[in-house]
Amino acid sequence: MSSPDLIETLDGGVLRLTIDRPERRNAMSTAVVEGLTRAITEAGQGGAVRAIVITGNGEQAFCSGADLQSGQSFQFDYSRPQLGFANLLRAAHASHVPLIARVNGACMAGGMGLLAMCDMAVAAPHAQFGLPEVRVGVFPAQVLAVLQSLIPPRVLNQMCLTGRPIGAEQALALGLINAIDASDAALDALLADLLAVSGVAQRRGLYTLKTARSMPFEQAMAFTESQIALFAQTEDAREGQAAFREKRKPVWTGR
Structure with missing residues (x-):
């Protein structure tokens, strides 16, 4: 059920979800958030899907967070007690299918939430990780629910309060990612390990x-x-x- 903004492929028990908005640095549209939520939820309803890989199209960005260019990114329906992105994080938390983030480039703002909601992560050497929300007058509030258990408090404070990103080497040292290698061969090896058990x-x-x-x-x-x-x-x-x-x-x- 691929949408214009999200490509879904299922092969050999592996569901690959690719955010397909490279012209917007794979920023999340409503269709992306809803598509990811639905795909993750449906994948857990049977035994056919053994692993889910989330990535972005191209080499520039994994996900740059909310689509600020739309002008609608921080406008919510306040009559609803639960919001779309929060429901995506809830769906990932409830999932019993291993989730892998393939960080192919910049991982910013809400993209850090996608990374943190996954069970494992691999990253390209040029990947950058950041929480730049304070630079546009907001804060990575929902992301903290899944990120604060992964990053030491002092480092998280600095990232949240300054908006300054970190590189792949520091992300690896912090345990935010499992490996600096997002190649097809490395990902296939990890998936083979998951499918073997x-x-x-x-x-x-x-x-x-x-x-x-x-x-x-x-x-x-x-x-x-x-x-x-x-x-x-x-x-x-x-x-x-x-x-x-x-x-x-x-x-x-x-x-």
Whole structure:
């Protein structure tokens, strides 16, 4: 269901979502936000999609955030308690399909939200990461919900309050990205690793990771105790252990 602003392709269990607005540095239009939200939500409704890759068209920008040229970027319907971009972040948080950001260029403002909502990220060497909202009189408010757990507070404060960006090397050192290599070969290798393991373990694993992350220690222990018991009841868990004992490659069913 590709739209004029978002290209969607599904191949071999990998859903690729490409923001197709290179003339606007892949700034997010309403169609982009709604398309990403729908695609991520629908991908989690079955077992066919094993991974989602989000990127931008071209080599200049991954996503530059809201489309300031439109003049509509910070105009909201205040009668609605939930906003479009926030709903996209909610959809990503609720997703149990691994999300990968392929940062092919500038990653700014709301683009940092797209990056942070993903489970893993790779970046091109020339990629820049920034929160320049203060330079146009606003602030990266919604982005903080997904970004503040990834960047040390002092660094995040500086990025938010000065609008000054960081490069790929610093992003890697901070743990904001997994690798400085957004080539096809590097991405294919990462996807091969994801597709080689149990899909059900990944889905239940992401649910466990995201749920336990915000819990205090004793609550997290009680929750994960119940989860490991459920992991063990799946067909993939039985198959994986049998394959280990029999020294063969497992045949995953995703159940």
